[in-house]
Amino acid sequence: MGEKQEAFTGKSRPQTFTVQIQYQENATWQGTILWVEEKQAMHFRSALELLKLMDSALDQAGKKEESDKKYIEKSKHQINCGKQPSRAVESSEGKGERREDDEAE
Numbered sequence: 001m002g003e004k005q006e007a008f009t010g011k012s013r014p015q016t017f018t019v020q021i022q023y024q025e026n027a028t029w030q031g032t033i034l035w036v037e038e039k040q041a042m043h044f045r046s047a048l049e050l051l052k053l054m055d056s057a058l059d060q061a062g063k064k065e066e067s068d069k070k071y072i073e074k075s076k077h078q079i080n081c082g083k084q085p086s087r088a089v090e091s092s093e094g095k096g097e098r099r100e101d102d103e104a105e
Contacts (some may be wrong), residue, residue: 015061018052037061 016036025032028046029043035057044050 011063011066014042017057019050 018034018036019031020033021029021031026046028048029050030039030043030045031050032043033050033053038057038061040057042053044053
């Protein structure tokens with residue numbers, strides 16, 4: 001049957017996974033894992049694959065949260081210095097570049 005687990009890496013907020021074991025074959029589990037916060041579902045073919053999916057999700061959550069924190073801190077600093085926060089724009093080569101809003105005008 002399905003079971004709910006929470007994990008915490010120290011890098012990000014706790015993440016919630018719902019695990020549904022559908023089969024037990026070849027001395028391991030097969031089923032579905034739902035990452036509740038991101039509303040993503042993945043199928044797994046073994047207990048090891050289940051753990052790898054969870055580890056990857058926790059790593060993504062930590063990186064996303066760290067990136068968000070850096071952006072917020074940079075925006076706060078720019079606002080305190082009287083500047084508008086920078087934003088990403090597309091160049092003619094299609095690569096994302098950063099520029100100041102006041103330079104664009």
